[in-house]
Amino acid sequence: MTSRLKRKLGDIGVDTSSARANENFCLIGTPLPPLEKSRDTGEFVPLWKQEVRDEKGRRRLHGAFTGGFSAGYFNTVGSKEGWTPQTFVSSRSDRAKKKAAKPEDFMDEEDIQDIRDSRKIVDTTDEMDLTSGKQIESQDDADADPLTAALQSAMLPPSKDSVGARILKKMGWRVGQGIGPRISLKQRRLQDLQASTGSAFSVSTSEIVPAEDAEEASKHTYAPRDTPVLVVERKDNSHGLGYRPGMSLNDSLGVKGSGGSSTGPNISSGFGLGALNDADEDDLDVYDGSSANARNRLAYDASDDPERDRTFLSGSKSKLRSAPVPIPPTGTFRDGTHVLPGFVLSGKPVMEDRWYPLPDIPPGWKPDPKRVWSQGQNQEQYPASNKENVKQENTAAIPHGKWKTSGLSADDRGSILGETPLPSAPRSVFDYMSQKDRDRLKNIAANLHSTTGLPATASASDQTSPAPAPAPAATTPRIPRTDPQIARAALTGFKPFPSDPVKQARYTAYLQSQADTSSTIMLEPLPHQSIPEFNSEMEEYAQSAVVFKPVSGAMAGRFTSAAVVEHGPKVIEGLHTPAFEEQSSSNEEKKATEEKELSPKENAARMGMYGHLTRETVPWQPARLLCKRFGVKDPNPEPKTEDPTQSSGPDFQDLSSSSVFDPSVPSGTSAADYGIVSINNDNTSASTSGPRDLANVGLGDEDDTQGRDTLTYERPSVDVFKAIFASDDEDSSDEERGDEGDKGPNDIETSGPSSETTMSTKISPLSSIPVVVDDQPVDPNTFKPTFVRREARTANADSDKQEKKERKEKKKKEKRKAIVSFMDDEAGDTLNVVVEKPKKKRKKDKEKDREKDKETGGLKSKGEKEVEKEVKSKRRNDVDENEDDMWVEKPAPPAVTVASDVEMADTSAALSVGSEVPRGRKRAIDFL
């Protein structure tokens, strides 16, 4: 706007600064579309374009056919994150927080709102309780008189006017008034009377005294009196109706007539009667004594006249119905209630409590509660009335819960009251039982009831039932029975009376008498002990035996008894009465504790004599892995799997070799295993001639024959190898002969206790045992050194021999090749099956050799030849001449022959051969 124009406009009188003068009509650029569609809401939209939305603008109906509710995430089972399942979150720690699902959890806000709305209506009912506050007060002081109650209710406005109250007020009702049509003065008086006496029956028209201003007042009608609402107290105990804890008999009979007068007639039960319902006669409490009154002890109800107004609020129907029926004179209670048909009114008064004066206390009397407690069971000593008094004092204070749990049964009460038991006492189950069952039950009962006497089964049931007469059994000493097994177990178990040596001794004696039925131990009451005391002591022992017997089986392993036994001070029950006894008992205790420590170990430790007395050494098996980690060899390698079914030679060999040479045998042995093994050793060593147990093999020198087996198995290995791996180019004639040769020594060996009959059977180590035993027992200690030496020797000798024997051996082996090779695979270099057989073969071979030698002559020493001759003459006649040239002199064979032969001639030959060697030792060597 130029200044000129401004001036011009100013002249005209236009305010140039006004907005209108400055209005700009130029538009630059394209205007943005309006932010909101200013669409007419009432605009017609075709049906297919219409959308259903809730108040929050969410689309509620959608889908292909635009129908159905929205469910899940856009009608899918997916979620906003897609189909990825949630990672598992453990709710373990949140279990406490987790609540059970409520219906509300599955509702959306609309549903919840609905529920809330509906609840609101329900809630209004709560406010209808007009007199709730008053009732609470009236409960507080039950015997506040009705006038003050009425005043209170009149003066105190209801906390909040409910709908009903508001309606009533609009209808003219005011607080403090009763509800109903207005009534005349007379009726109101009647109502007042009725309210004050509390009974509809009690009011008689004659008693309504007209006031002076009656004529003036009777011109008006009055609002009826307010009716107190009867609130039935919640009954949360099991007392009889109308009984309050601590009520005396007089109270319960309603003698004082206190209470309840203001609340109108008592209703027999709170069920089915609304607060505003009238009480029928049927509902009235038949046993209600609270309305007992002199005035209504009438044969006819005086207030019952037909012309009476019918606006009574309560009891009106009953008045109408109660016909003037003459009531039989005996059939009425004092309050006019009819006696139930079939019952007769008693003329005697109800028994009342009587209090007896305290007995005169003798001057020298001292309280001894122990006596009371111990003889608590014997009720005959204490007058029932005394007990009753005590009980009564207690009952006033005991709340209901305690009363219930105090454990006082009807029988107990009966016995307290001194009632005679019912004459038709039920027959005990025990009467139908056999004696055995009864005994068993008796034992069970002994565990359960400490105080009940056990021995007579019939009396066991008597004990529980009230027994007015003193138990006759209490006068005779009685020893309860304990199962011998339990007693025996308890003898070895815990000693329950460490601080009382006398008791402990008696306990032990008792157990011994029970454990051994034939024992002559008899327990007598101590001199100062009365019979009942003795009986209870015996019962205590019987219980202790059951309780303290050691835990058996699997449970026992879970507990360890404390290393230190507590010697707690002995608690003396009852009031403290210092006596001479106490001193001596404390001395005894001291002595007992000293005696307790008499175990040599503890004694030595106390004396400072540490050494072998305080040291215990037990075998312990470290875990194999532990040994490995510590770089220590397993100290007791586990004996290999013991299979009693395989008692054959190969296994034996395998075992011995592994246990001796192989430290890497898997072993998880514990001391227990060790122990078992040692037991086995004992067994087998005791019976050497019996079948051997594999367990003892290789575990030491208790078996004097085992070393031999270990030694013998080395020698044939070379043969065996050769037999297996060398090429067989020998003819079958050798084989046949070898077969025969095998049989020769076998026949001889059958003289042993267990021997083989055929070659195919594996030769057990036993077959070699008798051979050795026959000659002389060999000191096993000598085996080892000789073994090493002989090893080299035999290896040399063998190598010499084998070169020559080779082919022959091969053929023999071939025959049993299958067995041999199998074992070979299994045990590596130690050929287990072959171990024995080759030995025999070896013997046979040697024998053959000898035969051959004999034929070749010259090369052998004289003695050897003699031996061989003998052998040959005895066994062999089929000498194969063909192989003679192959054999040369060997050092060992004669001795071997001797060892394997049974004949004494052989032994003499052996002597001649190796005379410089001690006999036993030589045997071992030769055996190699």
Place this chain on the structure above:
Amino acid sequence: MAPSRGPLPLARTLHVTLDGHKGPVNVARYAKGSAKYVLTGGQDRTVRLWNASLGTEIKAFNAHGYEVLSIAVAHDNAKFVSSGGDRSVFVWDVTSGTTTRRLPGHMGKINAVEFNEDASIVASGSFDSTVRLWDLRAQSRAPIQILEEARDAIQTLHIESTSITTGSVDGHVRTYDLRKGELRSDYIGHPVTAVVPTQDSQTFLVTTLDSHIRLIDATNGKMLNDFIGHTNSSYRCRACFGLGEATVVCGDENGMVWAWDLLDAKLLQPNPPPKVHSKVITWTEHHPSDAGEMITSSADGTCKIWRLNT
């Protein structure tokens, strides 16, 4: 230094005080090797690493949820193991300050832990009266073996090259000999709180709660010497050998450090010794190589390093 007559005097000059712990210090161990460092564990649930000569705290290891009762250092100082009220054995990496393993299994608090020579095995002795042997090489978290012979809480244990020695409140010192495969239990008669063997494994020193320290012959269980004079009736006050095993050193419940001649069991001067801690001395350990250095830890919250005054 020639074996002059009489043992070396005890290091009695306070060198430095380590007072980083907020509660009682239960254990103080020298590191292995040249032992320049000290590890302490206390009631405040921490293990602290100290420079022994400077007295500075290097690191605090926080992972325990309960008090720390025992520490053992591996031979290479790369890791250590600690235990306490958590009922788990914690294996720590020293440099990273984190636990590499936690070995649960005990039913009660663990009073003692120890490595074997090459730190492949950890033994832990617990209030539940068992000793559990854990393999650190395998991944298995189960113990290799559980020694359940003790009838009361294990208070101390020691691993030698081929044997494990435990001391229990039931009054026994048990030596599990791996090589022989036998368990030798020596009955001392009083709750055993510490067992320290000599280098040659021929004898061991047993601290019991009857205010006695006994030198027991390992081979036959005979008592060689009995060291008395101090007060030790309710706490674990570990006694140890002085340098060269010529003396026996023990802190007692009154805060005094006592020393005896090993051979004649005579108390070294001063007698009675001065009170150097205000509360019970829980651990006494002599420097493994340095003649004049010793550490004591006490329930008054401090550890003190002692040296000979030169």
